[in-house]
Amino acid sequence: MAGLAESGSNPDVELLYDINGLAKDAPHWFDRVMEFVGEYGLLFAIVLLVLWCWWGVRRRGGADAASSVAALVWAPLAAGIAVLVNVPIRGFVERPRPFKDHDGLEVLVSGKDDFSFVSDHATLVMALAVALFVANRKFGIGAIVLALFGGFARVYMGVHYPTDVIGGFALGTAVALLLSPVAMALLTPLVKAVERSPRAGWLVSARGRAEEGRDAVIPGARQENAGAEERDLAA
Numbered sequence: 001m002a003g004l005a006e007s008g009s010n011p012d013v014e015l016l017y018d019i020n021g022l023a024k025d026a027p028h029w030f031d032r033v034m035e036f037v038g039e040y041g042l043l044f045a046i047v048l049l050v051l052w053c054w055w056g057v058r059r060r061g062g063a064d065a066a067s068s069v070a071a072l073v074w075a076p077l078a079a080g081i082a083v084l085v086n087v088p089i090r091g092f093v094e095r096p097r098p099f100k101d102h103d104g105l106e107v108l109v110s111g112k113d114d115f116s117f118v119s120d121h122a123t124l125v126m127a128l129a130v131a132l133f134v135a136n137r138k139f140g141i142g143a144i145v146l147a148l149f150g151g152f153a154r155v156y157m158g159v160h161y162p163t164d165v166i167g168g169f170a171l172g173t174a175v176a177l178l179l180s181p182v183a184m185a186l187l188t189p190l191v192k193a194v195e196r197s198p199r200a201g202w203l204v205s206a207r208g209r210a211e212e213g214r215d216a217v218i219p220g221a222r223q224e225n226a227g228a229e230e231r232d233l234a235a
Contacts, residue, residue, distance in 0.1 A: 038153030061205035070187040071135035082127040082175040107158040122168025130176035
């Protein structure tokens with residue numbers, strides 16, 4: 001399998017050189033920006049989208065708050081599972097990094113000595129994005145766009161072939177979608193239990209906690225009003 005990337009006359013390698021060639025022509029500062037974005041920035045941005053979506057769900061509350069939060073909890077779990085699934089895949093394929101088989105690449109990140117296929121970064125960001133899309137279409141579309149750009153950045157940086165990225169996208173999507181029904185069946189009851197908790201319920205629904213507080217105050221006030229009315233009648 002190590003010979004998968006040895007040929008320099010296939011579309012995968014040609015596209016690698018075309019995309020990575022942009023790094024040679026770009027200013028140094030832009031390459032540093034792409035290095036940060038491709039290595040950390042886009043992953044961080046997608047995580048922020050997941051947290052932003054969760055914040056909106058818990059503020060809105062409602063009957064579907066628990067299922068929505070459960071879907072958001074699935075996002076990081078799907079990403080973690082997808083990366084674990086990729087461990088034996090990388091060991092089986094044993095594809096070297098492109099800069100080890102091809103000369104003239106502009107490599108923006110050093111120290112990448114592990115195998116190349118499938119890309120962990122592409123797997124991680126797409127699993128997060130697709131799981132977020134299942135939970136919320138608007139946030140999910142934004143996350144998928146970021147994930148696609150993240151895959152482009154990995155090739156731009158010279159650390160992955162385009163097919164490494166495509167394979168990562170496919171793996172992340174498959175894990176996030178195929179395991180979603182099982183994950184929701186397991187997570188939703190757990191999140192509902194958290195929602196009922198006096199201490200942790202705010203993690204699921206802020207409105208639900210506020211309404212419980214109002215319900216606790218109103219009956220007492222009604223009892224006081226009723227007592228006052230009875231005294232007035234007796235007088």
